[in-house]
Amino acid sequence: MKEIPVPAAMLEAEIEQSKSGRFQRDSLVGFGLLTPAIVVVILFSLAPLAYLILVSFTSESTFFFNNPVYTGGNYRTIVDRFMPHVWTTIRLATLASIFNLVFGFPFAYILARKIRYRELVRTLMVFPLFGPLYLAFGLFYVLLPNGPGAPFLDFLGIDAAQLLFSEQMTVFGMALFTFPFMVMNVVASLANVDPTLEEAARTLGAASWQTFVRVVFPLSWPGILAGFLMCYGWNLGVYVVPILLGGTPQQRVLSLTLQQKAMSQFDYGLASAMGVVLMALAFTVTWVSLRFSRGALGA
């Protein structure tokens, strides 16, 4: 019986190597199969993003005229006038992601190790994934002075009127949308921590907090970090939550501002520059998160 894994592994190695043997034909077929995906991505993702960068160096909407004016002025405008927007975007994303980490980790741990109704939790947790629009809309209603949440908030001594259009509510709304991302990343990484390791640590005399600090956390932190950064990436793109739940200060986020610049004021140059800044922020976060969740995305 002991022999069984060995030939299977050998076989795999052989198949792997046989691929390199027929390298050329095989990789040609591979590229052929990838062609539709690559064409779509180039046409509708890479080219548009490159184009966005180009437009970000034109003045207002001159790009659509015959003689576009190339200038770095849009970025100067961002530095001069829109840095608060950049910081608001970062601040809200940071706060929402920290909220997710603080409240999401215990949730994930209990979910992974303690309870039996996981399917129910997983099923109900899809509601936030339907999108921030419905979440924000629903929360807005709950918080209305005479809404269904009012008695409960009164009971807790919270002034609902103050909560609506506040930064706290904006952050909560954002965090609610990204909460499942945090939870699922942590659950996935906890699944890689064999519970018997925890039991082993316990039998070796480690207290529960020691087990956590020395065994669970070191083994699961890449997933925790990946979850945090994934939430961060999503939260940077926040758009609708500040509209419905935030006040004017919270509405100074990049997505919202660039949409207004482009579609109300037709200042495509400035909007594109904001898009480039936002994209740079999001890709930095993604790049860092991919480094930490190495292998999670496969290949």
Place this chain on the structure above:
Amino acid sequence: MSRVQLISVEKRYGQTLAVTDFSADIADGEFVTLLGPSGCGKTTTLRMVAGLVDPTSGTILFDDQVINGVPTNKRNIGLAFQSHALFPHMSVAKNIAFGLSMKRKPKREIASKVEEMLDMIEMTGFGDRMPGQLSGGQQQRVALARMLATDPRVLLFDEPLSALDRNLRDTLKYSILDLQRRTKKTAIYVTHDQSEAFAISDRIFVMNQGRVEQAGSQLDIYLRPATEFVANFVGDNNAIPGTIESIAVGEDGQRTATVSAGAFQLRGLALEPLSVGDRVLAFVRPENIEVVGGDIRDEADGLVTGTVEQIVFEGPTVRMTVDVAGTPLNVSASGVERLTLLDKGDKQVTLRFQDVSLVRQGAES
């Protein structure tokens, strides 16, 4: 029903040689086993016959027709996998019918063939079950039925029993042999389990590091190992280093060599072109060492004396380690008289060697 020939077949993966210089002529209806440790190239060889791996060089022929380059699905072979490889989303009947439906046989013919196959593997009425609902042995039997349903020219077995437990292995290996004998199909069977190989093969190819070490009948392999590897790999063996002192050629042309192994001498069959003065390893199996009763001391008759160092009672056999002039030898005694040996601890015994085979020392891999 096919003759299968492999001529100087070689398979390289980059710099690694998986199989080299493999030649075999397998007769119609013959049952051949490729035996060897994992990584010896036996599975690669089988996969080349199946067309799942392309040989780097060499020729493979079915009935004198070159089949290199013929895709697997056009070779009309049957392959039994290590894991049964039953399609998990199809019922037993659908699995058995799969090959026939690929050949676009009429529905009625397929249905009757499936019934026939289920009868043959004694699983009548199991057609609607899913593979997951069967026991390991039943799964492997269905896999055999699926493979035989298309009436393949050659049957290939890739360690089909290694995932099963021992009892099942013992019964199934005879079922496989029985099926092959009844269908009279050429079969190539890959295994690392020598008892399997001995039980069912007409001919065994012992492989190591991509090469055939020895090809022959069970008796050839067991009693007349051609190389040190074969002697060590197949069964237990005692290896006694020595030098050939003389060679006598018998009437039947057999060459019997007398080997001096330190303090004692022994005689063995010299298969290779060995000559006087060669350093050799003399192999003698524990069960081919006889403990001679009494206190006969006649070295000229090929008897040696040693001290019993350890005795283990294993039920049907008694295992002893006997120190003969500094060389520890494993001796395995069976039969009724084995019980009389149990009180021989620390005592002198006289041993007689039978079927000693000689292999040139260090001549091999």
Place this chain on the structure above:
Amino acid sequence: MSQSIASRLARGSARQSEGGGRSPLAKVPTILQHVYIWIWLLIFVMPFLATLAYSFEAPNGGYSLEAYDFVKGAFLDNLRYSLELTLMAIVGNLLISIPAAYAIVRHNVPGKRFILSTLNVSLYAPAAVMGLSLLITYAYLLDFLPLTHSTWGLLAAYVVGTFPLMLLPIIVALRDLPMVYEEAARTLGANRLQSLFRIELPLLGPGIGAGILMTFVIVFNEFLVTLFIAGPSNQTAALRVYGLTRTAGFSQSTAAAAATMQLVSFVVVLVFFKLVGSRYLKGTYFA
């Protein structure tokens, strides 16, 4: 890593056990742990339930289904259009993802890692950035194609933004699928296509299903990219809901539309869980 854990454990063993619990949270009573989970479950469904409740409120107090007249009326066209678009996006994603997954798992393509992360780019670009970049691309760079304010433009945006969510579970499923099934089919006389349709695709079903589910949930509810590139004549249901929150404000009909969208999405998720379970959602968008 394992060595350092071993040494840490070894150091821990020198100590006597402190505290009696079994896990880091052992000192928190189990009941509180359940309460914590349930509070969050409530929060997850609360916005939906509140929206649903509000949609039934009659303007003069009491309850009525009046608001759903809008859903059955003007909104129905948007809903139908959204479902059509979602279906088309699913088909597009399948046609792109299945060959790509085969290339990545079964073929030796140089630079696989790089290609895969490039394919994922639009997954990580914020929706507003995607929307704006596609807006200017459709209007100018690809103006020879009928993309501006068209179904094709929306479809391309949805496909490029969601096919990685289809690709990843199929890659996972294909990796989990042992080669022996393909090989067994080949030895039994099946050619590549026969083996693909009779053996591999059925066995990849759960992975493909996971991709279909994710495409559905995202595309059906997407409004932000749509806001940039849809015209007045091709309003999706989700975009209509967003528009209502800006124009009609907080009305019962807005609530009814939002509740309907979530209800449809949720029913699809439930059906999926019932049919294929959540195995291949692991490590992806949902789990």
